[in-house]
Amino acid sequence: MMDLDFAFLDKYWLTFLKGAWHTLELSFFGVLLGTVLGVVFALMRISRLWPLKFAASVYIEIIRGTPMLVQVFIIHYGLTSFGINLTAFMSGVIALTINSAAYMAEVFRAGIEAIDKGQMEAARSLGMTRGMALRHIVLPQAFRNMLPAIGNEFIIIIKDSSLISVVGISELMYTARTVQGSTYLPMEPLLAAAALYFVMTFTLSRLMLWLEGRLRHS
């Protein structure tokens, strides 16, 4: 019979909230920078200049093809052998960003390629440059279709930020481990952390649904 005791929360609730806050901070930068870079890599991938296309493909394959945990260690500890000492927070943001950029790039590329070729042709036939056509015609439509996939990616970033705990940032997962250690409770702190992750991701997924609904009506 399992007896769960959440009395430790009286003492540690603020620690958990702080942890959740750090998770949100990490995720926020990961999402923001990852989205911006993702657009850049997606545009490179659909570019007609093969060096750009090639560079973006290589980047995406390497980042997708290696575990983020390994990347985090490389960024935070590995790079010190080149004299690059990053704060734990910086390392965390970089690791999240390069990952979300790679995945986001594929989401954007698929979204752009899913738009009827006729849209690009109609825009070009009016005399718009390819860049203008992408910006005013293709991307706004692609973005609407991509919202579910983007939301998915945001949620993954929040969850993956737990991996950053290995470099010692007091985000949610790290907090849970610390509280585990000081309370000798194996389960409860993890459940508390899981609950907070869920609150964050669930809120986000509702938010994305709401946004989708709004965009559909306009």
Next chain:
Amino acid sequence: MIKVLSLCKSYGKNEILKGITTTVSKGEVVVVIGPSGSGKSTFLRCLNRLEEPTKGQILLENVAITDKGANLDLLRQRMGMVFQHFHLFPHMNVMDNITLAPVKLKKYKKDEAQSIAMELLRAVGLEDKHDQFPSQLSGGQKQRIAIARALAMKPDVMLFDEPTSSLDPEMVGEVLDVMKKLAQDGMTMVIVTHEMGFAREVGDKLLFMDGGHIVEEGAPKTVFQNPAHPRTQDFLSKVL
């Protein structure tokens, strides 16, 4: 206005256009007919280089469109195009569909572009639709908006790629009427179409294409009444 010289287009080994030579004069309405797969749409799409010609030359008022250094975007501003499937921008209302290019490319002021757009909407009989979205319009209405959108750039030539082929029969007339009015106003037009009655009535010159060639070329009435080439005779006997 437009000169086409031995225009060829192939996809890999598949030759679609095998040397097209023709001219379009100012104010002339050229209708292009022919069986599907004859290359007529490809020909039209080569004119503004939506398709890249493999060989040959196209001149728009003595400027070679086919030159590597040609300013395509500027040339395309002078050649409006209307597509079979309209290709209105679904995320914008009718007004924005029409004014986007003039505002961004011709640097019109927004209200200036809008008054031009309203004028065009009146001309195509859809001024009450200016704030609607494409999804709220019928096919015929969409195509008339697409024509207005192309006209808003004040082009010298209008290219029509089977503009009525994806319309319900009862909507074909309203689009053809707009095109007829445009022709009467002196617009230079190249029209790929299956509407033989329209081709005969409105066309100044008719091109019959088959197998990547212009098989026969002449005044529509003459060609329809006395097709010279056996393939034209065969085609017309099937469609008329």
